[in-house]
Amino acid sequence: MADDTADADRSALTPAERAERRRRLARIFGDGPPTQTRDDLPEPGEREGVPDEWWRRQVPPHHG
Numbered sequence: 001m002a003d004d005t006a007d008a009d010r011s012a013l014t015p016a017e018r019a020e021r022r023r024r025l026a027r028i029f030g031d032g033p034p035t036q037t038r039d040d041l042p043e044p045g046e047r048e049g050v051p052d053e054w055w056r057r058q059v060p061p062h063h064g
Contacts, residue, residue, distance in 0.1 A: 013021065
């Protein structure tokens, strides 16, 4: 029931009040997670379009 009143209170805020609330939350908790993480990036020295030979070397022996 407290959530219902909290939602009603938030909807009554003006745009300026909502912006201030977002700034305050960002100051306390940070801006949020990064949009891109290291595991999304290519390894250093890795290039697009790996040659077929590399893929052939990666096949396990039992799939020979």
